[in-house]
Amino acid sequence: MSTSSRTTAVVVAAAVGISALAACGTPGGGADAKTVTLVSHDSFNVSKSVLAAFEKESGYKVKILKGGDAGKAVNQAILSKGNPQGDVFFGIDNTLLSRGLNEGVFSPYEAKGLAHVPAGLQLDKGEHRVTPLDYGDICVNYDRGYFARHKTAPPKTFDDLLKPRYKGLLVTENSATSSPGLAFQLGTIAKYGQAGWQDYWKKLKANGVEVVDGWEQAYYERFSGSAAGKGKGDKPLVVSYASSPPVEVLGKKPAPKEAPTGVATGTCFRQIEFGGLLKGAKNEKGGKALLDFLVSKEFQEDVPLKMFVNPARKDAKVPELFTKYGATIDKPATLPPETITKNREQWIKQWSSLVLK
Numbered sequence: 001m002s003t004s005s006r007t008t009a010v011v012v013a014a015a016v017g018i019s020a021l022a023a024c025g026t027p028g029g030g031a032d033a034k035t036v037t038l039v040s041h042d043s044f045n046v047s048k049s050v051l052a053a054f055e056k057e058s059g060y061k062v063k064i065l066k067g068g069d070a071g072k073a074v075n076q077a078i079l080s081k082g083n084p085q086g087d088v089f090f091g092i093d094n095t096l097l098s099r100g101l102n103e104g105v106f107s108p109y110e111a112k113g114l115a116h117v118p119a120g121l122q123l124d125k126g127e128h129r130v131t132p133l134d135y136g137d138i139c140v141n142y143d144r145g146y147f148a149r150h151k152t153a154p155p156k157t158f159d160d161l162l163k164p165r166y167k168g169l170l171v172t173e174n175s176a177t178s179s180p181g182l183a184f185q186l187g188t189i190a191k192y193g194q195a196g197w198q199d200y201w202k203k204l205k206a207n208g209v210e211v212v213d214g215w216e217q218a219y220y221e222r223f224s225g226s227a228a229g230k231g232k233g234d235k236p237l238v239v240s241y242a243s244s245p246p247v248e249v250l251g252k253k254p255a256p257k258e259a260p261t262g263v264a265t266g267t268c269f270r271q272i273e274f275g276g277l278l279k280g281a282k283n284e285k286g287g288k289a290l291l292d293f294l295v296s297k298e299f300q301e302d303v304p305l306k307m308f309v310n311p312a313r314k315d316a317k318v319p320e321l322f323t324k325y326g327a328t329i330d331k332p333a334t335l336p337p338e339t340i341t342k343n344r345e346q347w348i349k350q351w352s353s354l355v356l357k
Contacts, residue, residue, distance in 0.1 A: 084281060109277045172218065198354055
């Protein structure tokens with residue numbers, strides 16, 4: 001799940017690790033370089049068996065470097081452009097895509113298997129600087145147990161979140177540092193328009209919304225419905241994914257009739273996640289092989305139960321657990337990429353001024 005949060009120390013540690021890893025490869029990324037490095041956000045995950053099969057077949061050893069929430073990881077990729085931390089970046093999404101493209105972070109490469117990815121997900125189809133790898137819907141999730149105990153219906157829409165009965169119950173992520181947080185903000189802009197979204201956030205702030213740096217902090221530490229957080233959080237509403245509920249069911253025996261968490265389906269924004277070959281990669285050949293792997297059916301079918309998002313490939317099978325307990329969003333809020341590109345930085349500044357001060 002894309003998405004996550006870490007301190008600056010993690011970024012520093014990752015950078016130190018990169019320096020050591022760079023020495024493992026051949027200068028200039030020769031064909032005999034045996035290590036290929038994937039840079040991503042904290043929520044990247046893959047089954048050991050799936051990764052091991054790629055390593056055996058390709059001959060490359062994969063190093064995975066995680067750099068915090070997606071927003072922080074993208075910022076770090078921009079800061080290190082031309083002398084990247086690794087060979088491939090995983091985790092830039094449609095809310096941040098133009099930043100990476102405009103900064104020249106990626107080198108063009110058309111990955112094998114891309115023909116199986118719907119055209120609607122290929123937002124850089126003409127140049128192939130990035131490759132769509134998964135998608136999900138950012139929505140408010142709710143703790144069913146909390147609302148059952150309080151005999152109150154959970155919210156369904158953005159408007160519902162402003163009602164007095166939900167005062168102080170919602171935690172969201174910082175739009176400036178978190179891609180889910182930014183996606184949620186964009187959802188409100190899609191809903192209320194450029195003339196109305198700021199007024200909405202003024203009211204949401206007055207209704208006690210809490211803001212934290214990243215998704216992992218919001219979901220695992222502040223949300224009361226997270227099994228991994230052992231219910232220690234006191235917020236029964238959290239900005240997460242439509243596919244988060246299956247996480248709470250995974251491994252439970254007997255399987256419950258429904259997940260302990262639900263989704264407010266009227267609060268969703270569609271997020272598409274991409275990977276790309278980093279410009280200046282020391283192992284360009286290995287990076288291309290790794291991108292091919294990320295688009296492969298083997299990896300794509302591993303995605304749902306490892307990162308709890310939808311695979312980009314239309315021929316990838318999705319497990320029953322994912323489809324049974326996750327919410328299907330037929331009409332998520334969206335904004336044209338060019339609109340996001342034109343306004344994103346201004347919107348983030350306006351949001352920060354409204355909500356964080």
